Amino acid sequence: MRLIGIFNRDGGTFKTTNLKAFCDKAQAAFAAAGHEFTCDPVSGCDVIHAMDDAAKNAEFDGLVVGGGDGTISLAAARLSGTQKVLGVLPAGTMNLFARALGFATDLDTALGELADGVAASVDIPLADGRPFIHQFSAGLHAQMIHSRETMDYQSRLGKLSVSLRAWLDVLGDMPQFRLRYETDSGSGEGLFSHVGVTNNRIDRNTLPYTDQPQGGQLGLYLIKALEADIVGRLAFDFVSGRVDESDAIIKLYPKEVTLHFESDLPDQALDGDPFGGIANVTIRQQPRALNVFVPRGSPLANG
Numbered sequence: 001m002r003l004i005g006i007f008n009r010d011g012g013t014f015k016t017t018n019l020k021a022f023c024d025k026a027q028a029a030f031a032a033a034g035h036e037f038t039c040d041p042v043s044g045c046d047v048i049h050a051m052d053d054a055a056k057n058a059e060f061d062g063l064v065v066g067g068g069d070g071t072i073s074l075a076a077a078r079l080s081g082t083q084k085v086l087g088v089l090p091a092g093t094m095n096l097f098a099r100a101l102g103f104a105t106d107l108d109t110a111l112g113e114l115a116d117g118v119a120a121s122v123d124i125p126l127a128d129g130r131p132f133i134h135q136f137s138a139g140l141h142a143q144m145i146h147s148r149e150t151m152d153y154q155s156r157l158g159k160l161s162v163s164l165r166a167w168l169d170v171l172g173d174m175p176q177f178r179l180r181y182e183t184d185s186g187s188g189e190g191l192f193s194h195v196g197v198t199n200n201r202i203d204r205n206t207l208p209y210t211d212q213p214q215g216g217q218l219g220l221y222l223i224k225a226l227e228a229d230i231v232g233r234l235a236f237d238f239v240s241g242r243v244d245e246s247d248a249i250i251k252l253y254p255k256e257v258t259l260h261f262e263s264d265l266p267d268q269a270l271d272g273d274p275f276g277g278i279a280n281v282t283i284r285q286q287p288r289a290l291n292v293f294v295p296r297g298s299p300l301a302n303g
Contacts, residue, residue, distance in 0.1 A: 002035070004038045004057075009042065026064075033115045051065070055079060063085075064086075064088075072086075073270075080289055089114060097133045102295050119302050120214075123214060127283045138195050140194040175194075177261060177266040181222070182258045184256055192224055200214075202219055213300065214300060217253045258282045
């Protein structure tokens, strides 16, 4: 295949990586696997433009992107519904999508797995027509993201540190909002502190990602507005992937959900980035609408 790699030299792991050496290593790895590979390190401000160009360029069969889940989400949105294949390198903080696809979190190991990888088709939902790979959230998690965006950090550890500070800020100012939800597997309304709609259900992992990226469903998770210490424990269950162990978190697994925010709009986020306040949002699953590389031998691989 003819592949182009877009690496953000200003962000994540690549900020402290010798990108010239890494590009040489990537070119050798893909060439050994029989691919043509072009490496395109870009500045952060040029990432979206580079992705747009690559997605439209008929000379390439696929796009290899190194970054965190926000960067991967941007690339996935451009390739969703096309024949082009997305390759993911874990160069962010959590790397949830790379984990869901079965890649190692060590960058060099993942490069080898990716170069030797095979194609698969996985699910990618739409939030009012906008594709995302991991989660739409409102309330607790989204407010943490908005708070974190006001803080400075220069590294992966720095991001983890400010994320913890942001969580503490949020728990000291607990969001509450009235929400009505409608799904094909149940509906309801109430006063909540958090709602998350995920790309397939969250499994029992140490981080909140799915083991079923071809599951064909959404995960709808709601935390009622309760005492701050209870909500805090439930939020920790959610972000640590222990959703199934908590009876106090409302859980539904529909194919489509509509959320109606009936009070003041809470903070909202999509794939870890702030998202504009929307009073009504419809989210639906698109089964196997995104072509990706997965490690050779993965049960996700196309037959």
